[in-house]
Amino acid sequence: MRMILIGPPGAGKGTQAANLVNTYAIPHISSGDMLRGAVKAGTELGKTADRYMKAGDLVPDEVVIGMIIERIAAPDCSKGFMLDGFPRTQPQAAALDTALKAANVELDAVVLLEVPDELIVDRITGRRSDPETGTIYHLKFKPPPAEIADRLVQRKDDTAAACEARLDKYHRDTAPVIPYYAERGLLRRVDGVGSPDEVLLRISAVLGPQGQAS
């Protein structure tokens, strides 16, 4: 199963990916997580990315494309992968196509999680994550256990201002990628409003029991 999870910031891509990768036994490749890892490690790529991410801007294509294309060429992706947060621009989608063609493999599905903008700011500003387990919580929608509350962290770009900027970039740069996959019959639209369990059921329904996208 080679699939993409696409949708606005805070739509629930990371939350759903964490469940789906177990079902389909494929690696979860989050461009945001990889970039945050590079920032934390203080690499040159991370230093470049940090400037853009803090402001809610997209990291330049030339930085992100190489990072993801190299990652999906790794042995653990030979049977499939779940891309989360990539591609986010038309050049990124074209670069992914080129890499998949060169490897003689095809995408199975692109799942679009649809959540209206007015719900996004709440989801983003209430998000907290556990640096020890990577689990994503929400102060209101998925409250963390009291005993780990002290160690939870908030992302630097989870402010209301950066969220507005990220939504603008989504509508300007990422939404235009969606018709590209719709035209190829790969797009599966999923309503991302409801409990995470309800959304997971909807995604599982469009992907099919064996991951044979329907």
Ligand code: AP5
């Ligand atoms: P990235 O990390 O990819 O962020 P994003 O796409 O903005 O998405 P998020 O991680 O914010 O949200 P999500 O959809 O995963 O939601 P989550 O499950 O956490 O990118 C960050 C930055 O990196 C970008 O702005 C850019 O600078 C850079 N970048 C990354 N990829 C790039 C690329 N390809 N090109 C260029 N730049 C790139 O859920 C959010 C919250 O809501 C959580 O608290 C969760 O508990 C809660 N929640 C989830 N589901 C529900 C539900 N159904 N109901 C209620 N609450 C819910």
